[in-house]
Amino acid sequence: MSSLAEVARHAGVSKATASRALSGAAHVSDATRARVAASAAELGFVASTSAASLVTGRTRNVGVVTPFISRWFFGEVIEGIEEALIDAGYDLSLFRVQEDPDLRQRVFDYFLVRKRVDAVITVCVALSPEEIRALAALGKPVVGIGGGIAGMSSLRIDDVAASRLATEHLLSLGHQRILHVGGDQEERMDFHVHAQRLAGFRQAMATAGHRPGDDFAAATEFTIAGGFATGLRVLGNPATRPSAIVAASDEVAIGVILAARQLGIQVPRDLSVVGIDDHDLAEMFGLTTVRQVPRAQGRDAVGMIMASIDAREITSHDLQLPLTLRVRSSTSAPQPD
Amino acid sequence: MSSLAEVARHAGVSKATASRALSGAAHVSDATRARVAASAAELGFVASTSAASLVTGRTRNVGVVTPFISRWFFGEVIEGIEEALIDAGYDLSLFRVQEDPDLRQRVFDYFLVRKRVDAVITVCVALSPEEIRALAALGKPVVGIGGGIAGMSSLRIDDVAASRLATEHLLSLGHQRILHVGGDQEERMDFHVHAQRLAGFRQAMATAGHRPGDDFAAATEFTIAGGFATGLRVLGNPATRPSAIVAASDEVAIGVILAARQLGIQVPRDLSVVGIDDHDLAEMFGLTTVRQVPRAQGRDAVGMIMASIDAREITSHDLQLPLTLRVRSSTSAPQPD
């Protein structure tokens, strides 16, 4: 309610001095600063961000663009971002974009442009060339989580390596007939992640001397329900049943495990399953998985943003996060038959 | 980049006229309006929200306060809110608050105050008296989803009735030994929802002539993992095993079903389970549940907010949403023994 002018009057100083005192700038005596701070506290003064950003051009607000909110990976990332931003005194504007081109255009050409955000974090959004151009034209720091953006900072695990690691684990246990359940070959708009995990699987198989045909990769929606449906489909026929499955995400892996149980297939005795993520539920299902920590990725992305803002320069780092395999009880050597 | 002044100059009119033309105000000739619009389009003009809100006091931004992001109910609500806000040309600032009192105070006394939001939507946040006072002091529309706030608008299902409905379904099937898995009796900070669902269970049981002792309600975390752990605990002993369980949410119910499977208990033959929510996964687990549509609740909350903003008055409606029981395959009459 109260304005800086009132605080200044109450403290017996000018608006200029009051502003300097509150913002921590130099050239204000300790006595004055204390008096202004006391007045501000007494009057319950909170600076209007509109006024401040009008003149400084900085809004203390970061835009987050994501295709999903409730899926585990995305939710965790967003929570990590939110925590870190709040700590830094920033708030977060959330924009959800999926395939709808009209909506995407509105977000990129209108919402992100109206001088409301200091920076943008994209979470697993594959951007069209025009969208990349629009982001670059903002002249503001941009960090992509989980999907690199040409020419901008990114933060991610090496998806190819993660999938390779998961596959190698199964190979080292002696599995021969391994199926990948995840994205399909054609690179979908939103997710090169999917294509890369498939590629990692193929690399590992090829290195081990396998020649997987198309039937060794099954496409699925990236949810528990998707993994379940696909699992029922690919595990239904005992003749063609794989001895192990690499799921492109833990949610898919959990769906597959549930499908196996439904079909009376024992995990890991009859079927080994490995995922990627280390989802909250992985422990409960005893799921062997490649661990990543999306919440930390969110925090780190904010760190990169803040460094860039403080340095007043738009840098472009490419950060790859470490991977670890967590072996639980969903994988074992194949049953000798 | 380009300012209103430049657009005005380019169109050969004054700033005042340009502003009126673009905002759709009256007293501008059609010809002038078209010329200004053309200039604005040509220069790629997008009004600075900071400048606009500095003078109008309106920001076209709504704050959303929620304890969780990735749990199903919350994620769905947030997605619904986001869609509706984007449609209305608003964006959404997300604030996550849980128990940490320092963080809560920062959000309520600082972030929400700095003239950055036109309205606030709370999602299942039980507010302290000071927090309610802080929200009221904003003088802005506030809508609470899933948890009523004294004196402010709210939008929710009748949690007591929902739980009663679920319980009556089991009673009507002939179950005698019914256990509630959900919140505990003491009203937790964040969730009167939990207490109300427990109360609904008790009402139904009492009406049916039962006298449930404390052992007929088990407390749990409201997640699949929580339901699983609690399920293992309460189903472990065949002597005390209930014939049916009312879970306070579908996530809990799914956890209970998984625990039952693990223990070799057949659902619904040996155990009926009913939930509340109609979660995405309910179909897959054949879960009988009381349906609510959180995404629609999010959209409706935005509708209430917009109506209040348009009317320039802070009204206080209390909207209760309809409930429907969806019977699937997780419930049946108890096995005669």
Next chain:
DNA sequence: GTTGAGACTGGAACCGGTTCCGCACTGCGG
């Protein structure tokens, strides 16, 4: 004793829109 550097402070311009007010002009009723 004068000078100059540096710390403090106030006045005023400024960010980029919105809106009040006044003026010119048109058209209609009396």
Next chain:
DNA sequence: CCGCAGTGCGGAACCGGTTCCAGTCTCAAC
């Protein structure tokens, strides 16, 4: 023919901060 309402438009004030610039004062150095 005059008065008056109503439309279309421009000038200028204004929202509430930040920051440039200039002025005062202190104090050490010459």
